[in-house]
Amino acid sequence: MVPRRSRSARVTANDVAARAGVSQPTVSLVLNGRSDVRVAASTRERVMQAAAELGYRPNLVARGLVLRRSFALGVVVPDLGNPFFLDVVRGVERVASESGYAVLLCDSKEVSPEIHLETLRTRQVDGVILDPLSAASVPEAALAELNVVVIEQTSERWPWQASDAAGAGRLAAEHLIELGHRDIAVAGPANPLHGFLMRERGFIRTLRDAVLSVRSECLRRAPATVEGGQNAMRALLAQTPRPTAVFCVNDLLALGALKVCLQSGVQVPEQLSIMGCDDIEMARIVTPELSTIAVPAREVGARAARQLLRAVGGKPPSRTPVRPLPVRLVIRRSTGPVPSTTES
Amino acid sequence: MVPRRSRSARVTANDVAARAGVSQPTVSLVLNGRSDVRVAASTRERVMQAAAELGYRPNLVARGLVLRRSFALGVVVPDLGNPFFLDVVRGVERVASESGYAVLLCDSKEVSPEIHLETLRTRQVDGVILDPLSAASVPEAALAELNVVVIEQTSERWPWQASDAAGAGRLAAEHLIELGHRDIAVAGPANPLHGFLMRERGFIRTLRDAVLSVRSECLRRAPATVEGGQNAMRALLAQTPRPTAVFCVNDLLALGALKVCLQSGVQVPEQLSIMGCDDIEMARIVTPELSTIAVPAREVGARAARQLLRAVGGKPPSRTPVRPLPVRLVIRRSTGPVPSTTES
DNA sequence: TTGTAAGCGTTATCAT
DNA sequence: ATGATAACGCTTACAA
Numbered sequence: 001m002v003p004r005r006s007r008s009a010r011v012t013a014n015d016v017a018a019r020a021g022v023s024q025p026t027v028s029l030v031l032n033g034r035s036d037v038r039v040a041a042s043t044r045e046r047v048m049q050a051a052a053e054l055g056y057r058p059n060l061v062a063r064g065l066v067l068r069r070s071f072a073l074g075v076v077v078p079d080l081g082n083p084f085f086l087d088v089v090r091g092v093e094r095v096a097s098e099s100g101y102a103v104l105l106c107d108s109k110e111v112s113p114e115i116h117l118e119t120l121r122t123r124q125v126d127g128v129i130l131d132p133l134s135a136a137s138v139p140e141a142a143l144a145e146l147n148v149v150v151i152e153q154t155s156e157r158w159p160w161q162a163s164d165a166a167g168a169g170r171l172a173a174e175h176l177i178e179l180g181h182r183d184i185a186v187a188g189p190a191n192p193l194h195g196f197l198m199r200e201r202g203f204i205r206t207l208r209d210a211v212l213s214v215r216s217e218c219l220r221r222a223p224a225t226v227e228g229g230q231n232a233m234r235a236l237l238a239q240t241p242r243p244t245a246v247f248c249v250n251d252l253l254a255l256g257a258l259k260v261c262l263q264s265g266v267q268v269p270e271q272l273s274i275m276g277c278d279d280i281e282m283a284r285i286v287t288p289e290l291s292t293i294a295v296p297a298r299e300v301g302a303r304a305a306r307q308l309l310r311a312v313g314g315k316p317p318s319r320t321p322v323r324p325l326p327v328r329l330v331i332r333r334s335t336g337p338v339p340s341t342t343e344s
Numbered sequence: 345m346v347p348r349r350s351r352s353a354r355v356t357a358n359d360v361a362a363r364a365g366v367s368q369p370t371v372s373l374v375l376n377g378r379s380d381v382r383v384a385a386s387t388r389e390r391v392m393q394a395a396a397e398l399g400y401r402p403n404l405v406a407r408g409l410v411l412r413r414s415f416a417l418g419v420v421v422p423d424l425g426n427p428f429f430l431d432v433v434r435g436v437e438r439v440a441s442e443s444g445y446a447v448l449l450c451d452s453k454e455v456s457p458e459i460h461l462e463t464l465r466t467r468q469v470d471g472v473i474l475d476p477l478s479a480a481s482v483p484e485a486a487l488a489e490l491n492v493v494v495i496e497q498t499s500e501r502w503p504w505q506a507s508d509a510a511g512a513g514r515l516a517a518e519h520l521i522e523l524g525h526r527d528i529a530v531a532g533p534a535n536p537l538h539g540f541l542m543r544e545r546g547f548i549r550t551l552r553d554a555v556l557s558v559r560s561e562c563l564r565r566a567p568a569t570v571e572g573g574q575n576a577m578r579a580l581l582a583q584t585p586r587p588t589a590v591f592c593v594n595d596l597l598a599l600g601a602l603k604v605c606l607q608s609g610v611q612v613p614e615q616l617s618i619m620g621c622d623d624i625e626m627a628r629i630v631t632p633e634l635s636t637i638a639v640p641a642r643e644v645g646a647r648a649a650r651q652l653l654r655a656v657g658g659k660p661p662s663r664t665p666v667r668p669l670p671v672r673l674v675i676r677r678s679t680g681p682v683p684s685t686t687e688s
Numbered sequence: 689t690t691g692t693a694a695g696c697g698t699t700a701t702c703a704t
Numbered sequence: 705a706t707g708a709t710a711a712c713g714c715t716t717a718c719a720a
Contacts, residue, residue: 062713122404262631287606406697
């Protein structure tokens, strides 16, 4: 006896079955087109047609319940306002959607990571991609029995995908050194976001290898935002002597730094060289265009997603070991040779 | 007889019930804390404790199945790279998360709106927030029986939330006219995104009211991106006579336009005034800072979400009629008085 | 090859 | 006040 309830217009596999004159599981069988189960061509035909006529759409929620999978991924990033993370997310969404996965976006700036993780769990996401800051600021238990991939951090604790942060710092340092700079400042991150920290370290280490160092008053720590960059640069401009170059661990900082220079009448790069990191779109928009290190944000996201999906699918971890993704020096207009004369 | 299967560590309401020595539905009752159902204080206590001890988290998928709600919203925007839409999305997420709703983000630039809608449907989202372009480019059926709110477009077909686009155009025009400009160009949108179009129209109409008009060769249509703005401005700079001001229907266009001027040695605003619209963060970062129209993107998103949630909850549409949200003129450094002498 | 039955983890409607 | 019992829409044995 069919309960024949037309209360809602939602058409279910049952409706399709009724119309095709088959049982409901048969509908499921043909629509999922599993090769290991054979169904008569005529039945298949009727089912397909009935489904089409009724405009049947399988209910992923129901399927998720029985399969114990939600076919959804969570991504939590520290700040979507940072174009870098936006690009990471895009990379994730690209590969996720190719596999029929949805992604639940979480911005830790809006809501705390704990709450996000809690939400993601109750929604039964099949896995999460996490920035290291959010990963660290969440209690152990919040990640228990969850498929996790962290981004922008090498880790033994979790699978990871990251760009070569230390290499980025090194490239920046080499570029500045080659331009003749000896008194170089750094605008580093205020919070211990691993990737930023490694950029800073790679930079300083390379300086050290060249028997150079960063004066302690020239190592400014600030939030990795435009505003942070402004504050850092204001402090730097007050220094005597003034450093001849500054490496900002991300482009947002560099943008802020540049802004302050222009406002203060400090010529970039004639009087001061500014170097960013990430190569966000805005780096090419400001004047002078920002010299920076191109970081494959999308690719980091894409790989993280692939790795996560593999784990979710119960596949073996991976055949090749994960390596930091290479970064690339992009020389534009905000860096130049060290000024020959000293100015006040 | 309890199937006592410890195969998965996932804790269900059944486990809690067993531990608390009550029936499973009772667990549901106390945990949902519905005020209309009374349960003995002692039972409640035991259940709560058992739940806490076991670390029980309700399975939203299962709940969704029986409630026929997914507690998820879809948001589809034309381009997340546009900070304006990012802000809209943030507004949406803010109010959605306050109500325990998740949001599925869809970027039409990455994947076509049809596919997005399809995905959202199979995921049983309770409603979608749509930009008008995506809304228009999707077959009628894709939106059937779906709670929809469109943003940045007034509409009789769907509920909507929008900023006062025509007003934005008007404010921009008034500002430029007041500065003495008479030969004004417009960088409009290449695709018929309603909000952009209305900005353009509001602008031109106000000019007309002042007995001014835009020369046809000074009405450039381009994608509402930085690159589009660059192309538009290149074309404009080739004009003779050159217009003394240009209104860009969004800040991205204005950023691109500004960039080309600086590259070409055209002084802004001394030789050419540039006016944007949206007031994205970058408007304050470039030099000269962009004069623009502040548009409450977040608020648009937030209101759209509230309106959608109301509809989803079966509440009456709204007590007060929806009105376009007011915009505000922000005068910064990219606009100035019309140059007194004509230059080549 | 296909139908029947069981169950995924909830909520809702009854009895009790 | 609480326990059975029946959905929700689907997948997966297993029987026919």
